[in-house]
Amino acid sequence: MERETEILALQTQGQSEALRTQLAGLARALRGWNMEKPPSIAEMLDLAKALEILGVDEISSRQRDVLLPLLAKTQTDRKRLLMREGFEGLVFDSKRYRDELRQIGQVRQAIFDWAEVAVT
Numbered sequence: 001m002e003r004e005t006e007i008l009a010l011q012t013q014g015q016s017e018a019l020r021t022q023l024a025g026l027a028r029a030l031r032g033w034n035m036e037k038p039p040s041i042a043e044m045l046d047l048a049k050a051l052e053i054l055g056v057d058e059i060s061s062r063q064r065d066v067l068l069p070l071l072a073k074t075q076t077d078r079k080r081l082l083m084r085e086g087f088e089g090l091v092f093d094s095k096r097y098r099d100e101l102r103q104i105g106q107v108r109q110a111i112f113d114w115a116e117v118a119v120t
Helices: 002-011 017-032 041-054 061-071 075-082 084-119
Strands: none
Touching: 017 041, 017 084, 041 061, 061 075, 061 084, 075 084
16 A cells, blocks of 8 residues: 555645545555456556546545546446445545555654654
8 A cells, every 4th residue: 555655646746645645545445345346556546637637635425426437347346336335435444544644654754753863
């Protein structure tokens, strides 16, 4: 998931860190769903571009119908995501993973800051 965040950060520099980490969290959440055909990193970048065009700063369950064609390629996957609770759960998981990534980033930054102070 961290690698996906790095790739998204490089390719989506005009978007917020929160959205980039939520996109990485969404990719992780989709893998957890054991989809028949989960989106690739290239497809997640396409999703990021679509969200940028739409002016979206955070993925929410209200966007299900817009995002569904970008996330689900098979009929079975679409059916699962069409369930209201299914998509809401997916968005909830993406935000949970986003928050985990933020915490990891904060810990890394604190360690980096501490190391700089210790060296000087």
